[in-house]
Amino acid sequence: KQEVTQIPAALSVPEGENLVLNCSFTDSAIYNLQWFRQDPGKGLTSLLLIQSSQREQTSGRLNASLDKSSGRSTLYIAASQPGDSATYLCAVRGDSNYQLIWGAGTKLIIKP
C-alpha cells in the first residue's frame, strides 16, 4: 500500500532564502507525482506535475525533482517571498489503479 510522507510538517524561513520541501513515497511503481499549494480556507492549486520518466520540472521560481528509485521528490523554491506562505502537498499517482495518494503537507511560513 502506497504511503506518502512529507517532513517537516512546518517550516519557517526568512524572506529571500532558497528552500527545499521533501516528499517521500514507499512504492516506486508510480505514474506521476504532483505538487500542490493550499492557501488557508482555499482549495488546492496544482503547481508542478512530474511524469515517472522525468527527473524534474520547472515553473518560475519552483523546481520539482523526482528520484523514483529512492522514493523521493523535492520542491525547490528560490528567493522565497511572503506570498509563498502556504501549505504544500505532494500527491503520487500509482501506475496500476491511478489513484492519487496524498501527503499531509508542509506548512511554509516566509517571514518578511
Next chain:
Amino acid sequence: EAGVAQSPRYKIIEKRQSVAFWCNPISGHATLYWYQQILGQGPKLLIQFQNNGVVDDSQLPKDRFSAERLKGVDSTLKIQPAKLEDSAVYLCASSLSGGTLSPLHFGNGTRLTVT
C-alpha cells in the same frame, strides 16, 4: 473561466443531524471528485464520477454518506447521520476527463464542524 463552486462555505451541526453539500464543476468537465480533508492530513478521495456514473467510491462510508451527480453536472454529497469524526473540509474537484494527465481544479471547500 469560472472555477469550481461549492456551497455552503461553513456548516456547524450537531451529531446525528444530516447535512448536504453542493458542487458545481467547471463547465464541460466530465469528471467530478469529492474529497474529505481532516485537519493536518492530506485529502482522501470519497467518490469519483465520470459524467453521472460512479468510477470509484471504495472509500465512501456508504452507511452514512451518499452522493449523486444528476445530469452529469452538479453534484451533492450528503451525510446522514453525522458523527463527530466527520468534522473536516469537504473539497470538490473537477477535471476535463478522468485521464491521468488531466489536471484537477479544486473548489474552496466546505468546512464542516460536528458538535
